[in-house]
Amino acid sequence: MEINIHEAKTHFSKLLQRVASGEEVTIACAGVPIARLVPVVDTSKVRPLGMDRGHVRIADDFDSLPDDLVKAFYGGELPPLAPPKRKQK
Numbered sequence: 001m002e003i004n005i006h007e008a009k010t011h012f013s014k015l016l017q018r019v020a021s022g023e024e025v026t027i028a029c030a031g032v033p034i035a036r037l038v039p040v041v042d043t044s045k046v047r048p049l050g051m052d053r054g055h056v057r058i059a060d061d062f063d064s065l066p067d068d069l070v071k072a073f074y075g076g077e078l079p080p081l082a083p084p085k086r087k088q089k
Contacts, residue, residue, distance in 0.1 A: 002026040002033065060086075 001023060008015060008027045015025050015037060025037040063084060071078050 002028055005029055005034075 001018070003011075003015075003025065005027060008025075019025055019037045019039055022039055024039075026033045027035040027037070067078055
């Protein structure tokens with residue numbers, strides 16, 4: 001279905017109902033198509049938790065920074081930091 005801009009503005013709610021039922025609507029300006037209303041296709045897929053278990057490895061030093069970088073954040077002095085707590089296997 002093709003309609004002009006004025007009709008689209010006037011009957012927008014009705015057009016959305018038609019689009020929701022699966023119809024495509026083309027909006028034209030002076031007979032030249034400028035936009036198309038189409039129904040939204042649900043592309044979301046539920047990913048199961050743990051689907052990559054055993055495929056991803058995080059290094060033991062992942063969250064540690066070199067001392068010179070830590071000093072740069074703290075104005076040149078290395079602050080007293082407690083070692084990160086690790087989970088026991």
